[in-house]
Amino acid sequence: MRIFALLTAVVLLAACSSNSLFSDTFDSRVNVGACPPAGSLYQASRIVDLDGGSEVYGNIAYTGEIVDVRLFCRYAGTNPVHAEIEVDFAFGKGPKGTERQHEFTYWVAVTRRSGKVLNKAYFSVQADFSDGPVTGRSQLIQRIIIPRADESISAANFEVLVGFDLTEEQLQFNKDGHRFRLNAGQ
Numbered sequence: 001m002r003i004f005a006l007l008t009a010v011v012l013l014a015a016c017s018s019n020s021l022f023s024d025t026f027d028s029r030v031n032v033g034a035c036p037p038a039g040s041l042y043q044a045s046r047i048v049d050l051d052g053g054s055e056v057y058g059n060i061a062y063t064g065e066i067v068d069v070r071l072f073c074r075y076a077g078t079n080p081v082h083a084e085i086e087v088d089f090a091f092g093k094g095p096k097g098t099e100r101q102h103e104f105t106y107w108v109a110v111t112r113r114s115g116k117v118l119n120k121a122y123f124s125v126q127a128d129f130s131d132g133p134v135t136g137r138s139q140l141i142q143r144i145i146i147p148r149a150d151e152s153i154s155a156a157n158f159e160v161l162v163g164f165d166l167t168e169e170q171l172q173f174n175k176d177g178h179r180f181r182l183n184a185g186q
Contacts, residue, residue, distance in 0.1 A: 031075055033154030036110075036146065038071035038085055043174045044163025047104065051096035055178060060094025062102045064127070067136070069162050073155055081146035081155040087162055090136045091127035102127050105165040110146055113157055118146075122165060 045066040052059030067090050073083040085108065093102070104127060109120040125139050146158050166174070 031073070031155075032077070032151060033075075034156040035071055035073035035083065036081070036155045036158040036160055038069045038160040038162070040066040040069055040087075040162045043171060044166060046174055046179070047164040047166060047170055048173060048178075049102075049170075055173065058095050060092075061096040061098075062094065062104075062127070063092040064104045064164060065090045066106070066162055066164070069160075071160055075148070075155055078148070078151045080148055081144075081158070083144040083146065083155075083160065084140060084142040085144065085160055085162070086138055086140050087125075088136065088138050089125055089127070091129075091134070093127075093129045093133040097129070097133075100129050102129070107163055107165055108141055108144070109161045109163075110144065111159045111161060113159060118158070 047062075047064045049061040049063070050059045051061040066087060068088040070086045071083055072085075073081050075081040087106075089104070091102070091104070103124050105122060105124050107120055107122050110118045112118060123139070123141065125137055127135055127137060129135055144160065146155060148155075164170075
């Protein structure tokens, strides 16, 4: 028992002494408020690429869905909010999909809670269908910086939203509640 206590004390002392190595890069102060909420807009969380005139299963080339969005943030004092998000995607290749890989474009927007877009950036994610017609992927977006007017402004006053870059037809398809899932009924 004495040996365990001694080892624990040595480990704790080593941990305390090593904190000075990170003092310039890590702010140990607690966030002054909550992180901004993050998620995907329902009407932009799915994409269906149709190759043909009608909205039938046989005309599906590729599908994509934003499955989950997680945000991590850090801010203290008068510093801006530094955030990163991790986005989980699910992809499908339909009967008209001919390539083993397909690129999907999506956007990340920082908004005020009132809905006003403060900044929007576009990204792409590559789906690899080498192992079959259904696949998934996670992507990390770092260096999201949300300026605050002063230290009294909480990050909870902002939102971070994610969505696919859709054509007008794809957006209307989603608004009308249409949906295809490649593994439905299996």
